[in-house]
Amino acid sequence: MKILWTPWRMEYIMGGKPEGCLFCTQKQEPEGKDRENHILHRGATCYILLNRFPYTNGHIMIAPYQHVASLEQLEDKSLYEMMALTRASVAALNKAFSPAGFNIGLNLGKVAGAGIADHLHIHVVPRWAGDVNFMSVLGETRLIPETLNTTYDKLLPILTQEVSRIR
Numbered sequence: 802m803k804i805l806w807t808p809w810r811m812e813y814i815m816g817g818k819p820e821g822c823l824f825c826t827q828k829q830e831p832e833g834k835d836r837e838n839h840i841l842h843r844g845a846t847c848y849i850l851l852n853r854f855p856y857t858n859g860h861i862m863i864a865p866y867q868h869v870a871s872l873e874q875l876e877d878k879s880l881y882e883m884m885a886l887t888r889a890s891v892a893a894l895n896k897a898f899s900p901a902g903f904n905i906g907l908n909l910g911k912v913a914g915a916g917i918a919d920h921l922h923i924h925v926v927p928r929w930a931g932d933v934n935f936m937s938v939l940g941e942t943r944l945i946p947e948t949l950n951t952t953y954d955k956l957l958p959i960l961t962q963e964v965s966r967i968r
């Protein structure tokens with residue numbers, strides 16, 4: 802994977818980290834605040850959210866409710882739903898943004914690049930040819946929240962439809 806130029810991630814790297822686990826905190830937020838928190842879907846064992854510090858537009862994360870660092874500790878039913886929600890996310894992103902490809906994966910452990918190593922999560926990063934320079938065009942960090950809300954609103958109805966197909 803080529804290095805993406807994502808200046809707004811400095812806010813994440815340099816900014817104060819919230820107390821506790823972000824994924825556990827967010828899942829406990831009231832559902833009325835899902836748009837504010839960019840939570841796209843709450844499943845039985847996992848939920849889908851937009852990454853607030855995206856590598857590309859439409860960077861999604863799927864996290865189990867269970868607070869575990871490794872796949873070995875994850876319940877079987879979460880494992881299945883996590884992958885089903887990953888598939889639904891890919892389908893929705895394809896329909897919403899027509900990316901040319903995806904990077905999908907888990908960073909397990911800080912040494913592997915996990916920002917939040919204690920609570921595993923799958924990254925779904927849509928890719929476009931030439932996206933190494935994506936967003937550097939937009940430049941200003943302050944534009945990102947607006948971009949996230951636009952992405953959220955476009956993705957939500959499509960993703961909701963894709964998720965409803967899961968059996």
Ligand SMILES: [Zn+2]
Pocket residue numbers: 822823824825826867868869919920
């Ligand atoms: Zn957690």
